[in-house]
Amino acid sequence: MTSPANQRQDDAPTQPVPQRLLAAATRLFADRGYDRTSVQEIVEAAGVTKGALYHYFGSKDDLLHEIYGRVLRLQQERLDAFASSDAPVEQRLRDAAADVVVTTIDNLDDASIFFRSMHQLSEDKQKQVRAERRRYHERFRALIEEGQEAGVFSTATPADLVVDYHFGSVHHLSTWYRPGGRMTPQEVADHLADLLLRALRP
Amino acid sequence: MTSPANQRQDDAPTQPVPQRLLAAATRLFADRGYDRTSVQEIVEAAGVTKGALYHYFGSKDDLLHEIYGRVLRLQQERLDAFASSDAPVEQRLRDAAADVVVTTIDNLDDASIFFRSMHQLSEDKQKQVRAERRRYHERFRALIEEGQEAGVFSTATPADLVVDYHFGSVHHLSTWYRPGGRMTPQEVADHLADLLLRALRP
Amino acid sequence: MTSPANQRQDDAPTQPVPQRLLAAATRLFADRGYDRTSVQEIVEAAGVTKGALYHYFGSKDDLLHEIYGRVLRLQQERLDAFASSDAPVEQRLRDAAADVVVTTIDNLDDASIFFRSMHQLSEDKQKQVRAERRRYHERFRALIEEGQEAGVFSTATPADLVVDYHFGSVHHLSTWYRPGGRMTPQEVADHLADLLLRALRP
Amino acid sequence: MTSPANQRQDDAPTQPVPQRLLAAATRLFADRGYDRTSVQEIVEAAGVTKGALYHYFGSKDDLLHEIYGRVLRLQQERLDAFASSDAPVEQRLRDAAADVVVTTIDNLDDASIFFRSMHQLSEDKQKQVRAERRRYHERFRALIEEGQEAGVFSTATPADLVVDYHFGSVHHLSTWYRPGGRMTPQEVADHLADLLLRALRP
DNA sequence: AATGAATGAGCTTTCATTCAT
DNA sequence: AATGAATGAAAGCTCATTCAT
Known part of the structure; x- marks a missing residue:
């Protein structure tokens, strides 16, 4: 037609x-x-x-999985790059924390899918995604633990919980952030990274 | 039958x-x-x-709305109670921040529904829910602004963003918290409230 | 409530x-x-x-049947009255034909139900209604036959068909007649009765 | 399968x-x-x-609309053909009036649907159908008016009402006509057209 | 005389997926 | 590489009717 x-x-x-x-x-x-x-x-x-x-694509589910894959690969690569630079640990954490915010805002569609639709993946694929998430999470936690061991971050809170604290706010971005709003992505990122670093002051 | x-x-x-x-x-x-x-x-x-x-119930949608209503009323009541006590503002914020964590964990089902299924409500009902959410958010923000004006909280970050930072972590609880895990709800709540207060130190 | x-x-x-x-x-x-x-x-x-x-009422169907009953009784009574007056047959037919139009317009709701919903009655009740309809139809036909035998109406068309011709137009009223329109019910009735009588001129 | x-x-x-x-x-x-x-x-x-x-088909409603469309197109085409022949106006009206009867009997199923189920169409589609009906009605009325102006038809009754008179009887066919009955479709048609023409004699 | 909770069967429509071409 | 007709299962919702009170 x-x-x-x-x-x-x-x-x-x-x-x-x-x-x-x-x-x-x-x-x-x-x-x-x-x-x-x-x-x-x-x-x-x-x-x-x-x-x-x-x-x-084999199924609708496959499409979703593909979208996840793209985001996961992108974010893991960026975290790896920031975490393995040779800046001091505070700087590396700040950079990584801010970068995940900017990247999330730049891909807000992927992000809201990511945080909202995980449980609609097939069981198998969910497992796969969770495993990759865990790798990401652990890399981030390692950074915090490194700072705690070095004495530059407070040990008052278990590193695990700190990671979840930060990622909660990243996750939440797709709920409230609107492009063209009061703050640029970079400003939001700087503020959120700053909050994290301030919370970690010894 | x-x-x-x-x-x-x-x-x-x-x-x-x-x-x-x-x-x-x-x-x-x-x-x-x-x-x-x-x-x-x-x-x-x-x-x-x-x-x-x-x-x-008029529709499946109505059921969801009813569930939302219950949670919203409960949380608003509790926030109002904590926020209007006559303790110092740091204490009131800490109490409110910790309480929302405990209440969320105690109603983890409602919470995951809340944060995951809002956009499946009918447009009308979403508006209603968002309006009530806003009220809650504003009450919480007022507490932070009060502390900022009193000079006990840092003004480095806009109060709005601080609220979203904290609620991101509350939102996130249903993703990672499992009852019977390493920490009791109260311990998690104390840690998260502590992180918030530490981040707000001038 | x-x-x-x-x-x-x-x-x-x-x-x-x-x-x-x-x-x-x-x-x-x-x-x-x-x-x-x-x-x-x-x-x-x-x-x-x-x-x-x-x-x-025993059922929804009963309600409908009741409505039918009312209309049928009313129209049969009126036809009987007009048909058995001692006016000349042309006058009696003209009166009956006009009256059924006025009565139908006066009860347009009943009429549209009547002509539209018969087949939604239960089989039993439909039979009953059809029998009463037939009585009505036959009374009307008898009037036409009387005039034909008397030589005042043309015999070109079988009386049966003439009845259906006229009742078609009555039936149709609920499709196009709107109260407050260009013609009063009585004017419509006079015109339709006139058409019938003119068609029957020898 | x-x-x-x-x-x-x-x-x-x-x-x-x-x-x-x-x-x-x-x-x-x-x-x-x-x-x-x-x-x-x-x-x-x-x-x-x-x-x-x-x-x-997009919906059950669409099926009904499709059925309507077929009938409307067919009848409009036939009316147009009969009305625009170069026979005298009495002949053209008689032909058109008889033809719509035959066509209706030939498609008695469509006809009873047409006259019974219109109000079950969606509002939009009803409008469309009514517009096409009106066109048909007007073409027919024009024929009557032409004869009235030419002085071959009585002007005692407004042309509009005459059209409704005739179409009432066509509408009514599906109520009483049964194939294989006493009269052939053509006989019924000739009688009904004859009644119309007789009613219109000046 | 009247209530209203509850039933159970049926309704139209949607949809991911398959498959012959 | 791509079409689009067709499937079959399930979805949300409606409704006439019943019945304990």
Whole structure:
């Protein structure tokens, strides 16, 4: 019925189909949630048909998993880079804490999917994701423990709990942060990292 | 069919039907999420029929809203009580911050529903809930501003952001806290309140 | 929840419950159709509860049948009166034909129910209604045949068909006639009776 | 499940699915009425599944609208053809009046649906149908007015009302006409057209 | 005479997925 | 690489009716 040119108007130099599908899915999952997004809506937004989707992805679930994978890889890489620099530990923690905030805000769609739709993944894939999350969490905790052992951070609170304290606030960003708001992503990040560092003062 | 044996096995002293429905819904929504819980599952868990559910609640959505209402009322009452005591402001903030943690852990089901399923409420009801949330948020913020004006809390971070920082961690509790874990609810609460107060030291 | 005074506002000197129910049902059946009107809506419009309805009527179907009964009795009585007057047959037919139009317009709700909802009656009751209809039809036909035998009406068309021709237009009234329109009920009636008589001119 | 035997027994040379659905729906709607016909019954009669129905039609309502569309188009085309012939106006009116009777009898199912189920269409679609009805009505009325102006038809009755008089009888056909009855469709048509023309004699 | 909680069967519609082409 | 017709299971919700009180 519609000409093959009838695709997302703003994708003039047409991206490859799988990417188009992932982009459409990300936008829609973030917008209405995973369960409320139908496969039909995804393929329509991507300008393809169902057959194409099932050609590239085994299931709707796979799409979600793919989105998770992208975020997880990105954040792990960045944390690794910040954590292994040769700056003093306070600086490394501050940088890592601020960076995860900026990255989260820059990918707010992925973030809200991440924090809202995990339990809609199949059991298997949830396990996988949780394992990768744990790696991330542990890397971050190691940074705090390093500072505690070095005596530059207070030991009043178990490092574990501190990590959860910080990530709670990152998680929460998609609830309240709106692009174009009062603060730039960097300002928010600096404030949140500052709060963390202040809470850790001995 | 209406014999007294026809009840949930573990509810020996049969509760009224609406309460039984709310309890079943809470458990299931927290467990599998709102969208993944069918009305059929709820009524089966409550030991009644669909007709009974729709006799008391206008829609599945109404059940969710009812659950929200309970939590919101409870938390607002407690915050009001703590905030208006005549202890010094540091104490009042610490008490309020710790109490919301304990209450959240005590109602972890309600909490995970709260933070995960808000966007599945109808637009109207979301507005209502958001308005009540705002009231709560503002009361909490007022406490921080009071301390800032009194010079006992740092003004380095806008009070708004501090509130979101703390509530991020409360929100996050349902992700990681498991009853019977290493720390009691009170211990977690004390640690998190402590982190907040430490972050606010001038 | 509502005081016993909370009934249809305009029924100040409260009619008996069965009449109130019939009136409400008539209005609603005419408005949305029998199948689209719920028992709940009827009892609400009548200001009573379901129990009351089922106290007076055996079923929803009974209500409809009752409405039919009222109309049938009324129209049969009037036809009998007009047909058995001692005016000339042309006059008697003209009067009867015009009267059924006026009566139908005066009870447009009953009429639209009558012509639209017959097939929603139970088989038994449909038979009953059809039998009464037939009596009415035959009385009317007899009038036409009388005129044909007397030579004042054309015999070009079988009397049966003439009856259906006229009742088609009566039936149709509820489709197009709107109170307050260009013509009064009496004017419409005169025109339609006139058309019938003109068609019957030898 | 998809073997060629899995078809309506009497549809040996299998028609396309949408046509099969429309045919089944038409038969059932005429038989039991729109509201009393379930989607389940339609798909069973058509030998397909619900999914197939919703693949081709957006809703049950759409099916009804489609049936209407077919009838409206057919009748409008025929009226246009008869009305614009170059016969004298009496002949053209007689032909058109008789033809709508024959066509209605030939499609008695569509006709009873048409006259009984209009108010069960969605508001939007009702508007559309009423607009097309009006066009038809106006074309017919123009014919009468033409004859009145030419002095070959009486002006005693407004043309509008004459149209409603005739269409009432057409509408009514599905109530009393049974195929295989005393008169052929053409005989009925000739009688009814004759009544109309006789009524219009000056 | 009347209530209203509860039933149970049925309703229309949605949807992820499959598969012949 | 991609289509789109078709499936089949399940979803949320409605409703006439019953019945203990």
